[in-house]
Amino acid sequence: MGDHTLMRFMMIMKPNISEENWAPSAEAIAAMSAYNEELTKAGVLLALDGLQPTAMGARVSFASGQPTVTDGPFTEAQEMIGGYWLIQAKSRQEAVQWASRCPAADGDVIEVRQVYEMSDFADET
Amino acid sequence: MTDTVAAIDAVWRIESARVIGGLARLVHDVGLAEDLAQDAFVAALQQWPRSGIPDNPGAWLMATAKHRAIDQLRHRQMAERRHGQLGRELELEQMASEPDLDAAIDDQIGDDLLSLLFATCHPVLSTSARAALTLRLFGGLTTGEIARAFLVSEATIAQRVVRAKRTLAEARVPLEVPSGDQLTPRLASVLEVIYLIFNEGYSATAGEDWMRPALCEDALRVGRILAELLPGEAEVHGLVALMEIQASRSGARLGPGGEPVLLFEQDRSRWDRILIHRGLTALRRAERLGGALGPYALQAAIAACHARANAPIETDWPRIVALYDALAQLAPSPVVELNRAVAVSIAFGPDAALELVDALRDEPSLAGYHLLPSVRADLLARVGRHDEARAELARAASLTQNAGERRLLAQRAASL
Numbered sequence: 001m002g003d004h005t006l007m008r009f010m011m012i013m014k015p016n017i018s019e020e021n022w023a024p025s026a027e028a029i030a031a032m033s034a035y036n037e038e039l040t041k042a043g044v045l046l047a048l049d050g051l052q053p054t055a056m057g058a059r060v061s062f063a064s065g066q067p068t069v070t071d072g073p074f075t076e077a078q079e080m081i082g083g084y085w086l087i088q089a090k091s092r093q094e095a096v097q098w099a100s101r102c103p104a105a106d107g108d109v110i111e112v113r114q115v116y117e118m119s120d121f122a123d124e125t
Numbered sequence: 126m127t128d129t130v131a132a133i134d135a136v137w138r139i140e141s142a143r144v145i146g147g148l149a150r151l152v153h154d155v156g157l158a159e160d161l162a163q164d165a166f167v168a169a170l171q172q173w174p175r176s177g178i179p180d181n182p183g184a185w186l187m188a189t190a191k192h193r194a195i196d197q198l199r200h201r202q203m204a205e206r207r208h209g210q211l212g213r214e215l216e217l218e219q220m221a222s223e224p225d226l227d228a229a230i231d232d233q234i235g236d237d238l239l240s241l242l243f244a245t246c247h248p249v250l251s252t253s254a255r256a257a258l259t260l261r262l263f264g265g266l267t268t269g270e271i272a273r274a275f276l277v278s279e280a281t282i283a284q285r286v287v288r289a290k291r292t293l294a295e296a297r298v299p300l301e302v303p304s305g306d307q308l309t310p311r312l313a314s315v316l317e318v319i320y321l322i323f324n325e326g327y328s329a330t331a332g333e334d335w336m337r338p339a340l341c342e343d344a345l346r347v348g349r350i351l352a353e354l355l356p357g358e359a360e361v362h363g364l365v366a367l368m369e370i371q372a373s374r375s376g377a378r379l380g381p382g383g384e385p386v387l388l389f390e391q392d393r394s395r396w397d398r399i400l401i402h403r404g405l406t407a408l409r410r411a412e413r414l415g416g417a418l419g420p421y422a423l424q425a426a427i428a429a430c431h432a433r434a435n436a437p438i439e440t441d442w443p444r445i446v447a448l449y450d451a452l453a454q455l456a457p458s459p460v461v462e463l464n465r466a467v468a469v470s471i472a473f474g475p476d477a478a479l480e481l482v483d484a485l486r487d488e489p490s491l492a493g494y495h496l497l498p499s500v501r502a503d504l505l506a507r508v509g510r511h512d513e514a515r516a517e518l519a520r521a522a523s524l525t526q527n528a529g530e531r532r533l534l535a536q537r538a539a540s541l
Contacts, residue, residue, distance in 0.1 A: 040349075040353060041350065041353045041354075042139065042346075042350065043345070043346040043347070043348070043349035043350040043353075044346070046399055046403065047399055086399070088342065088346070089135075090135075090138055090342075091131070091134070091135060091138075093128075093131040093132050093134065093135035094135040094138055094139065096132070096135070097132065097135040097136060097139060098139075117376075
């Protein structure tokens with residue numbers, strides 16, 4: 001993958017919290033709102049969402065060509081996704097910079113992943 | 126490039142406009158502010174690889190640059206003791222020693238950014254100088270990057286930037302946010318520059334340096350920042366909406382061979398839904414502010430009609446005609462008239478449209494414009510005037526430089 005006209009990164013938040021205290025404190029919410037506003041004011045934020053606890057969700061796994069549905073909650077730490085941001089940046093380093101500025105709690109992990117663009121596939125056709 | 130150096134580059138990209146804007150308001154000189162910011166950046170490159178990137182890199186850069194500003198001022202004052210300067214030194218020292226208060230900081234950063242953008246887009250500069258200076262100081266691009274994007278030599282851009290900074294200093298352009306009667310015309314100049322940068326990127330063709338299409342992203346970023354800084358200005362949201370929706374089509378507007386694909390023939394599944402959503406949201410912000418829509422918002426509203434339709438046939442053509450009517454009143458131009466005629470032909474049939482197009486035939490600015498005879502040919506064919514249609518297609522073919530387009534026109538003539 002070479003240079004891009006448009007680079008988008010998904011910052012995937014894997015919070016270090018259990019299913020039971022999924023709802024963040026008012027302070028944490030305020031800090032996160034300020035961070036989201038910073039991303040907006042910098043013109044880099046494209047979209048974001050926070051996810052409800054896994055108890056509200058389900059997992060669909062596949063084996064032998066068959067889907068199997070398992071209802072939440074799920075308990076494995078570091079496997080849960082709390083939400084994501086989609087940002088536009090000039091480089092992976094810039095995306096990492098933005099992720100580093102997140103007012104996250106100890107043990108939280110933000111995975112920064114580049115999004116495939118149309119142009120990634122155009123060359124192959 | 127080591128990881129830390131790449132990280133410092135990223136910090137620069139994020140912080141440079143704020144740092145330069147803040148400094149410019151202190152030293153009252155955009156060029157000096159940039160030099161000071163650059164010095165601070167060089168200091169960061171020397172120190173951060175050893176010390177690590179500070180918690181608040183923007184504040185570090187700003188503080189370092191402010192100290193340098195004070196040093197410079199002292200040197201200058203020793204050389205030529207002048208009265209008025211003393212006050213400024215005190216002001217600077219105060220700024221440098223005071224920790225910025227959180228409550229005041231947001232407004233201040235906003236004003237720093239705005240006053241910088243209004244300066245780099247000042248009408249005293251030529252449009253090309255405005256674009257280069259804005260990308261350099263507000264967009265954080267290097268002169269080399271700007272040169273690649275505009276297909277000119279780096280020396281040309283460097284000279285353009287130097288001259289622009291000198292012009293601003295000589296004209297004593299104040300670093301401030303225009304108010305009152307001044308705001309509307311000055312804002313128009315800013316929006317013009319942003320859209321010029323966007324269009325430069327949008328007009329890039331396949332195989333060209335990727336820095337060119339990246340200009341769309343740079344323009345969008347400046348536009349989005351401006352929309353947050355001036356949330357009450359409908360035309361800012363209008364321009365952002367227009368750029369978001371146009372950018373949403375970038376994956377569909379070039380064919381596999383790099384040839385342009387017209388709007389009606391584009392594979393709409395390749396339109397970017399996120400950008401369309403953002404564009405429609407920005408347009409709603411413009412509309413909610415009330416009052417008549419300006420030229421950018423009107424063009425965005427037209428683009429939105431296309432964006433909302435899953436196929437050309439599902440497009441709300443009567444609404445597009447109404448929007449073009451409004452646009453023709455506000456910002457009349459022969460190209461707008463021609464587009465209006467196309468919309469009229471789809472909404473109300475070829476006869477009404479032919480009348481509009483016939484009125485444009487003596488328009489000197491469209492004399493070499495191949496789309497005029499091409500559109501007229503289509504309308505003539507639809508009302509059964511085939512001989513005239515063929516003649517118009519031949520005329521269109523003689524006016525276009527594009528071989529693929531000429532082939533298409535010949536095919537159309539043959540099928541009549």
